[in-house]
Amino acid sequence: MCADLWSFALSTYARPGVENTCLRLQEQGADVCLLLCGLWLEQRGVALEPTRLLALRQIAEPWQSEVVEPLRQVRKQWRAMAQQDTELGALRERVKALELEAERQLLSRLETRALEWPTGEATYQGTWLEGLAAEAANLDRDALHQLRVAVTGT
Template sequence: MSNPLWEFSLQQYGKPDVAEACLEAQDRFAANVNLLLYAAWLTCQGLELDAGQWRSLESELQPWHQQVVVPLRELRRRWRQVPAAAGLRQQLKVLELEAEQEQQRQIWGWHQRARAQDAGPAGLRRQLEQLLSAAADDSERSRLLQRLTVLLLA
């Protein structure tokens, strides 16, 4: 697969600390890593989505994410404790990456139909706030939002 979002995502995810911060957002705040990367890509393009557009996109992605991506990830993680399943875990990792690529294809298709607006000041932070669920520890959420904003714009 090749589109500007996928290429950007691969580049960003490979930077120091980005994967760790994205996975923390995923595990602690139920964030979809592909949407975090999409928000960063939009910002780099000088664009942003409003809250209604984010809800629309999340709704469109939800079936694939919940029925394919999440179960593959959960199974791969559970099998960490099963040494004999190391080869199968590796195959699951490949399938999970393919599922993530499909989700990025879906995001790209949605993006081509959507009308993103020009980004204002603090556009990435505002978009990330919409993608990280609120939690009891708001200071941790704020810390992670700041970290992601810096890392994804570096």
């Protein structure tokens, strides 16, 4: 198990099939950073409480909407043009790097908050992922299951 959330996220994302699953969930409106945080919390045995869910959402939602999403939109908007324009392609790569750094900052903020909560107290593993995905109504539940299996093997 990775000690910090960023390392956990990187190692999880590198597993076979996880990148595509995360991108699919993201397209459906899920906050992948929150989902990865949830899986990390499950592995740490942190008990799910409604106030903890709310605390994580209060950190993630404004950061996603005001920082990550605008960078993502620019990156996507430039995709086609950047294939024809090398200078724009280079700028797009810089935007992509900024987007990744913004996600890293979000994970750091989530981790800072989560480290306040005791580990090893959860008796049922599996509630964090579903709890953090609950607000995305049209989310592919099979994709959530695939993400869990990629991390836990169950």
